[in-house]
Amino acid sequence: xxxxxxxxxxxxxxxxxxxxxxxxxxxxxxxxxxxxxxxxxxxxxxxxxxxxxxxxxxxxxxxxxxxxxxxxxxxxxxxxxxxxxxxxxxxxxxxxxxxxxxxxxxxxxxxxxxxxxxxxxxxxxxxxxxxxxxxxxxxxxxxxxxxxxxxxxxxxxxxxxxxxxxxxxxxxxxxxxxxxxxxxxxxxxxxxxxxxxxxxxxxxxxxxxxxxxxxxxxxxxxxxxxxxxxxxxxxxxxxxxxxxxxxxxxxxxxxxxxxxxxxxxxxxxxxxxxxxxxxxxxxxxxxxxxxxxxxxxxxxxxxxxxxxxxxxxxxxxxxxxxxxxxxxxxxxxxxxxxxxxxxxxxxxxxxxxxxxxxx
Amino acid sequence: xxxxxxxxxxxxxxxxxxxxxxxxxxxxxxxxxxxxxxxxxxxxxxxxxxxxxxxxxxxxxxxxxxxxxxxxxxxxxxxxxxxxxxxxxxxxxxxxxxxxxxxxxxxxxxxxxxxxxxxxxxxxxxxxxxxxxxxxxxxxxxxxxxxxxxxxxxxxxxxxxxxxxxxxxxxxxxxxxxxxxxxxxxxxxxxxxxxxxxxxxxxxxxxxxxxxxxxxxxxxxxxxxxxxxxxxxxxxxxxxxxxxxxxxxx
Numbered sequence: 001x002x003x004x005x006x007x008x009x010x011x012x013x014x015x016x017x018x019x020x021x022x023x024x025x026x027x028x029x030x031x032x033x034x035x036x037x038x039x040x041x042x043x044x045x046x047x048x049x050x051x052x053x054x055x056x057x058x059x060x061x062x063x064x065x066x067x068x069x070x071x072x073x074x075x076x077x078x079x080x081x082x083x084x085x086x087x088x089x090x091x092x093x094x095x096x097x098x099x100x101x102x103x104x105x106x107x108x109x110x111x112x113x114x115x116x117x118x119x120x121x122x123x124x125x126x127x128x129x130x131x132x133x134x135x136x137x138x139x140x141x142x143x144x145x146x147x148x149x150x151x152x153x154x155x156x157x158x159x160x161x162x163x164x165x166x167x168x169x170x171x172x173x174x175x176x177x178x179x180x181x182x183x184x185x186x187x188x189x190x191x192x193x194x195x196x197x198x199x200x201x202x203x204x205x206x207x208x209x210x211x212x213x214x215x216x217x218x219x220x221x222x223x224x225x226x227x228x229x230x231x232x233x234x235x236x237x238x239x240x241x242x243x244x245x246x247x248x249x250x251x252x253x254x255x256x257x258x259x260x261x262x263x264x265x266x267x268x269x270x271x272x273x274x275x276x277x278x279x280x281x282x283x284x285x286x287x288x289x290x291x292x293x294x295x296x297x298x299x300x301x302x303x304x305x306x307x308x309x310x311x312x313x314x315x316x317x318x319x320x321x322x323x324x325x326x327x328x329x330x331x332x333x334x335x336x337x338x339x340x341x342x343x344x345x346x347x348x349x350x351x352x353x354x355x356x357x358x359x
Numbered sequence: 360x361x362x363x364x365x366x367x368x369x370x371x372x373x374x375x376x377x378x379x380x381x382x383x384x385x386x387x388x389x390x391x392x393x394x395x396x397x398x399x400x401x402x403x404x405x406x407x408x409x410x411x412x413x414x415x416x417x418x419x420x421x422x423x424x425x426x427x428x429x430x431x432x433x434x435x436x437x438x439x440x441x442x443x444x445x446x447x448x449x450x451x452x453x454x455x456x457x458x459x460x461x462x463x464x465x466x467x468x469x470x471x472x473x474x475x476x477x478x479x480x481x482x483x484x485x486x487x488x489x490x491x492x493x494x495x496x497x498x499x500x501x502x503x504x505x506x507x508x509x510x511x512x513x514x515x516x517x518x519x520x521x522x523x524x525x526x527x528x529x530x531x532x533x534x535x536x537x538x539x540x541x542x543x544x545x546x547x548x549x550x551x552x553x554x555x556x557x558x559x560x561x562x563x564x565x566x567x568x569x570x571x572x573x574x575x576x577x578x579x580x581x582x583x584x585x586x587x588x589x590x591x592x593x594x595x596x597x598x599x600x601x602x603x604x605x606x607x608x609x
Contacts, residue, residue, distance in 0.1 A: 204475055211472045214461035221421060221459065222473045222523050223447035 019198050022281055023191065030187035039179045044295065046179075046251050049186040051287040053193050054244035055271035059283030060197055061237035062272060064206070066213030067230060068126040071133030073264035075104040075238040077257070079245025081140065081155075084164045084255045089151035092173040093165070097246055104242025105235050112234040116227040130265070137260035160256030164249050177250075186247050190284075193240050197280055200236070209233050263306070267291075270309060274316050276323030285324055372435045374399045374527055374557050375420070379429035380439070382415050382581075389415040391581035392429065397527070402553045404568050404589070405561045407578030408601060413561045414456055416578070417529055421453045422446040433527070448476075452525030456532050456561075458516045462505030466496055466515050469504055474522035490518040494548070509536035513545075521552070528552060530560045534567050546570045569593070577601075 034042060058072045079100040086096035111132060115125050144157025153161060167185055169175045177185060200206040212219045212226045219226050249255050258264070267290070275286025290312065294305045320327050375397040382390040390412040397403055405413050418424040420431060422443035431439035438446050461469050467487060474486040491497045494514045499507070504515055513533060520528060533549070534542045542564070549571050552558055562568055568575065572589040579601045585592055592598055 204480070207468070207475075208472060211461045211464065211468075214463050215459050217423070217443075217455075218459040218461060218519070219472070220443040221423075221447055221453055221455070222519070223444050223476050225442070225444045 018281075022194065026187065026191050026194065030184065030191070034180050034183065042183045043179055043251070046183050046186050047248075047295075048288045048291050049183075049190050050244055050247045050251055051267075051271065051291045052284040053186075053190050053247065054241060054268055055275070055283035055287035056190075056193050056197060056280065057237045057240035057244060058268035059272045059275070059277075059280060060200075060240065061234060062269070063276075063278040063283075064201065064213065065209050065230060065233035065237070066122075067234055067237075068122055069129045069234070069237070070126045070269070071129035071131070071265050072237070072241050072268045073260055073262070074129070074133035074136050075108060075241035076245040076248065076264060077133075077136060077140070077260035078107055079104045079242030080249045080255050080259050081161075081245075082242070083246040083249050084161045085150045085153045085155075087165055088153045088161070091165075092171070093167045094170050097167070097243075100246035101239045101242040104245070105239040108235045108238030109231070112231040116230045116234070119227075130262075133260055133265055134262065137257055137262075140257040140260060156256075158257060160254055160258075162254045164253060164255060166250050166253070182247075182250050186251070189243055189247055193243065194280060194284070197240075201280075205229070205232070267294075267309070270313050272323075274312065274323055276325035276327070279323070279325040282323050282325035289324075373397060374401070374434060376432040376435075377416075377420075377429065378432075380416070380419060380426050380431060381428040382412070382419060382424060383427045388581050390419070390426075393578075393581070393583055395576065395583070397557055397559065399557060400553065400555065401557050402549070402571065402573055403557075403559045404572040404575045405559060405578060406563070406568060406575060406592075407584070411578035412581040413578050414531055417453065417455075417531055417559075417561065420446075420529060421451060447523070447525075450524075450526035451529065452520040452523045452527070453529040454513070454516045454520050454531060454533055456535075458509075458512045460504045460512060460516055460519070462503070464504060465501050466504055466507075466518075467491065467500040469515055470496075470518045470522045473519040474524075476523070486522050486524070490522045493521070494518045495544075510538060510541045513537065514541075517545075517548070526556065528556050528558045530558065532561055532563065534562060534564050542567060543570075565593070 033045060037045065054072070054076055057075070058069065061067050061069050061072070082103040083093075083096045083100035086099045087093045090096060111128075114120075115128055120128065140155065141158055143155035144159070146154055148155045148157070155161065165173075165176060166182055167177045169177075201210070208219065208224055209229050209232075212224065212229050216226045219229075245259065248259065271286035271290055272283045273286070274282075274290060275284065276282030290309070293312070294309065297303055297305045297308045316323070373396045375395070377393060377395040380390055380393045380395075381388065393412075393416060395416075405416075407413055415424065419426045419439065422438070422441050422445065425440045429439065430437055433446070433449055433451065436449070438449065438451075461472065464472075470487045470490050471483060474483040474490070478486070488497075491500055494517060496511075496514060496518055499511065504512065507515065513536065517530075517533065520530075530549070534545050537545060546567060549558060549560065560568075560571065569589065574586065575589045575592040576586040577584040577592060577595075577598050584601065585595055585598060587595070
């Protein structure tokens with residue numbers, strides 16, 4: 001093996017290593033936490049996992065596909081409402097879960113078709129996604145009254161839909177999940193989404209998506225159609241947000257138009273910014289950290305959570321614009337190169353610190 | 360023109376045939392009824408002063424601009440106004456004037472993305488290794504492209520274009536920002552590529568043109584001024600006047 005191919009091998013190995021360690025960590029938390037935490041505690045942590053999935057959807061669409069979606073909450077809300085309406089109508093969550101994901105994806109497909117095939121510039125993609133989420137918020141907000149119903153479900157306007165049944169075992173509505181079960185389902189969803197995104201990013205499709213983020217013109221001149229790749233990435237992100245919405249309802253037990261609100265979209269952006277744009281671990285860390293902070297600040301009631309969030313955002317943009325994960329990664333690289341220089345390890349000689357994409 | 364026998368006529372179909380190609384930006388005509396025919400495995404150099412319409416012409420060939428008029432045929436198929444990715448799939452590769460690269464990705468990843476379209480990963484990897492080797496990029500394969508020097512970036516882009524395995528290669532100022540040694544290496548490389556591929560080169564460096572050119576087409580004010588063998592073109596009085604001034608005699 002030449003030193004060159006050894007370097008490549010090490011890079012791949014390192015990527016696989018970090019993937020496996022993140023998976024292992026998630027599994028450990030998933031099965032370990034219920035042993036130490038009360039049911040109430042578990043309820044509090046479940047929302048962190050839900051928000052992590054939501055953050056991953058933003059992190060993929062924005063950080064890897066380079067699509068500035070300001071309205072990811074629109075898909076979160078669609079997924080949430082779709083689940084609520086479907087599960088009450090069917091009395092069974094087996095179909096409600098895929099419906100919540102697919103509805104978000106279909107909506108994103110129509111929206112994305114007009115945005116990407118209509119050659120809307122990047123800034124306007126931000127404006128349109130933001131506007132659409134606001135329209136959805138207003139729309140759902142104004143559905144009070146019994147005339148606004150889907151099947152047996154009244155949409156309920158500003159009050160939303162109460163008493164939404166949780167997930168049940170597949171095909172068996174008589175056995176609903178308890179709080180611990182929902183924790184497992186949520187963490188399972190997080191693992192699945194993380195694994196799926198890792199897989200996508202390793203695949204040729206994902207690599208082209210990232211390449212298009214870097215230079216759309218070059219991708220075109222090579223023969224890729226950026227519109228199609230962006231659309232598929234956008235739809236994937238929407239599906240993940242839809243799943244997050246479905247799990248959000250399961251956590252909360254009710255749903256109100258608040259899920260569509262601008263603050264939800266803004267939170268997702270802040271999760272990604274704080275954790276690290278262009279990473280998968282970053283959005284998860286950002287979501288856990290920020291959501292935990294919001295909850296803690298909210299409990300104390302001394303400072304307005306929105307104000308606290310704003311201060312954190314400004315501080316990060318000014319001090320660590322790349323976010324936590326890239327910061328820590330750079331620090332580790334620094335230590336490694338320092339050691340390499342001092343010890344002269346031949347193994348690391350070819351593993352270039354600038355190699356990007358390895359997380 | 361009608362041909363009684365389609366078989367020999369197909370053999371005579373040029374690789375690229377631009378007829379009456381025109382590009383207007385508002386009131387300005389950047390390219391004015393240009394005719395250009397390029398045969399298989401031909402090497403053509405385009406020269407002309409800044410603003411003569413060379414890059415605009417290239418952009419129409421690659422689909423980045425939609426011609427206001429005229430037709431562009433690639434192996435007999437109309438490509439004028441088609442999407443850039445469609446034209447690229449037919450086999451046109453371009454190194455743009457300002458390098459278009461995936462800046463945040465490594466050299467290897469840049470070339471891989473170009474090689475990987477519709478090919479197996481094993482085949483693509485082999486193409487990448489060969490292209491990197493050919494352009495002496497193997498040692499910097501892991502480096503981030505955005506941090507390379509301009510000359511190196513030019514070669515990465517050239518490797519990207521080669522990895523795409525096009526039939527026709529368009530090179531817009533391939534020697535810009537290179538050292539003398541690099542320019543010589545680029546010239547050799549273009550001649551080498553030209554053994555199997557048709558190449559069109561836009562350049563300002565006359566040494567470079569002399570080194571590689573056979574037939575030269577001179578653009579001026581959106582029109583073709585002369586098209587002839589390099590020696591005759593460089594000796595042409597009109598060409599000296601519009602473009603070269605007195606530097607040609609140096």
